Amino acid sequence: MNEEKLRELQEEIERLGRRDKEVELEAKWQDSWMRRVAIGVLTYVVVVLFMIAVGSQGNVFLNAAVPAIAYILSTFSLDIIKRFWKGNKRKA
Numbered sequence: 813m814n815e816e817k818l819r820e821l822q823e824e825i826e827r828l829g830r831r832d833k834e835v836e837l838e839a840k841w842q843d844s845w846m847r848r849v850a851i852g853v854l855t856y857v858v859v860v861l862f863m864i865a866v867g868s869q870g871n872v873f874l875n876a877a878v879p880a881i882a883y884i885l886s887t888f889s890l891d892i893i894k895r896f897w898k899g900n901k902r903k904a
Contacts, residue, residue, distance in 0.1 A: 843891075848883075848884055848887050849884070851883060852880045852881070852883050852884045853880070855879055855880045855883050856876050856877060856879075856880035859875075859876040859879055859880065860872055860873060860876040863875065863876055
């Protein structure tokens with residue numbers, strides 16, 4: 813192999829390493845509490861604004877908490893389901 817080919821392979825390996833780190837960071841973000849809480853808060857705000865816009869009766873701020881809390885609780889069950897799914901995929 814000549815030097816140019818070795819250099820190209822080395823650059824490709826480095827590029828793959830950088831991509832792997834980015835993929836790992838993205839996976840950590842998908843599982844992070846920061847993401848879960850941010851989505852929960854955004855869900856709450858959107859539902860409050862929607863309920864105000866449509867003239868909803870009752871305590872808008874309390875009622876809007878239901879879907880936001882439901883989302884956050886659902887993320888707990890998703891972890892359990894994901895582990896089950898991964899275990900089945902490893903067996904296959």
